[in-house]
Amino acid sequence: xxxxxxxxxxxxxxxxxxxxxxxxxxxxxxxxxxxxxxxxxxxxxxxxxxxxxxxxxxxxxxxxxxxxxxxxxxxxxxxxxxxxxxxxxxxxxxxxxxxxxxxxxxxxxxxxxx
Amino acid sequence: xxxxxxxxxxxxxxxxxxxxxxxxxxxxxxxxxxxxxxxxxxxxxxxxxxxxxxxxxxxxxxxxxxxxxxxxxxxxxxxxxxxxxxxxxxxxxxxxxxxxxxxxxxxxxxxxxx
Numbered sequence: 001x002x003x004x005x006x007x008x009x010x011x012x013x014x015x016x017x018x019x020x021x022x023x024x025x026x027x028x029x030x031x032x033x034x035x036x037x038x039x040x041x042x043x044x045x046x047x048x049x050x051x052x053x054x055x056x057x058x059x060x061x062x063x064x065x066x067x068x069x070x071x072x073x074x075x076x077x078x079x080x081x082x083x084x085x086x087x088x089x090x091x092x093x094x095x096x097x098x099x100x101x102x103x104x105x106x107x108x109x110x111x112x113x114x
Numbered sequence: 115x116x117x118x119x120x121x122x123x124x125x126x127x128x129x130x131x132x133x134x135x136x137x138x139x140x141x142x143x144x145x146x147x148x149x150x151x152x153x154x155x156x157x158x159x160x161x162x163x164x165x166x167x168x169x170x171x172x173x174x175x176x177x178x179x180x181x182x183x184x185x186x187x188x189x190x191x192x193x194x195x196x197x198x199x200x201x202x203x204x205x206x207x208x209x210x211x212x213x214x215x216x217x218x219x220x221x222x223x224x225x226x227x228x
Contacts, residue, residue, distance in 0.1 A: 004156075036219075043118065043219035044157075044205070090156050100145070101170070104156030 002027045004093050006105035013081045013112050021076040021108045023091030032094035033074040034102065035065055039087045047089075050074060061085070081112045116140075120206050120220035127196045127227050135191045135223045139208030147217065148181055148191050149205040157205055163189060196227045 003026045013019045025031055035047040048059025055067045065076045076089060088107045095101040119138040127133050139146050144165055149157035150173075159173040165186035174181070178196075183189040193200055203224045207217040 041221065043221045044207070045219070046216040049216070092156070098170070100147075100162055101159045101173075102157075104158070106154065106156050 002093070002095060002103055004091055004103050004105040006089075006091055006108045008108050009106075010109040010111065013110070015083055015112050015114050016080050019078050019081045019085070019110065019112070021089050021091075021110060023074045023076065023105060025072055025074065025091075025093045027093050027095070027103075031074075033065075033067065034092040034094075035059065035063070035074075035076050036090045036092065037061075037087050038090065038107070044090065047076070083112045083114055086110055086112045118206055118208055118218050118220035120204075120223050122223060123221065125223060125225050127225065129197060129227055130195050131227075132192065132194045133196055133225065135193075135204050135225070137189045137191070137206030137208075137220060139187065139189070139206070140210075140218055141187070142210065143208035143218075144186075144211050145209040145217075146183060146189050147207045148189070149207065150175075151203040151205055151222070153202075160191070160204075193225075196225075198227050201225055201227045 005024045033050040036044045037047050038044045047063050048057050050057045050067045058064045063078050065074055067074050088109050090107045091105040092102040121136045146163040148160040151157045161181045162170040163183045166183050178194045180192045203222040205222045207219045209215050209217045
């Protein structure tokens, strides 16, 4: 079965430290992978995606993600966290049987402490 | 408008009542999606429109759920005879053309069935 796992419900990081939000997936075929962020009282916002090409994908707000095919992972990273990065982060993968359906993880709450 | 607009933001319905949730996508966006998001979970796909054509409604949980987009812009998600298990946040998203490109989400409608 196709699935996305975000193993951490919450990640706590001190401001200025690097952050990683983990995502692993299980899908047949080549995955299309996405990261979205949800700030309080705002809609989900696109951060970045991997379709093909370089395994390191750069996105909005200084975030990047590394596609690792052997580990079936697509972890979100940022070299230096800001308090304003505190939000809910969702990983998603396109359903291999569809041109558009996304399968979403349950989300990871990221808390950046000053 | 500048973004995807959903109304109402909050809806409380008595069990058995019919509700209609509205989505105004970004002008010119061809693709439109509806998702259901339960508390503490990621979004789950409900249905997909390309212009006015509903290409996929496989995610609609029952025949009480109905969606339309008659002129290829505004969409309405209707739920008949609401049940408590319908309580969730209903998200609408649109994208310009290819549904694998960046999707823009509305803030959602939080439906509570009492």
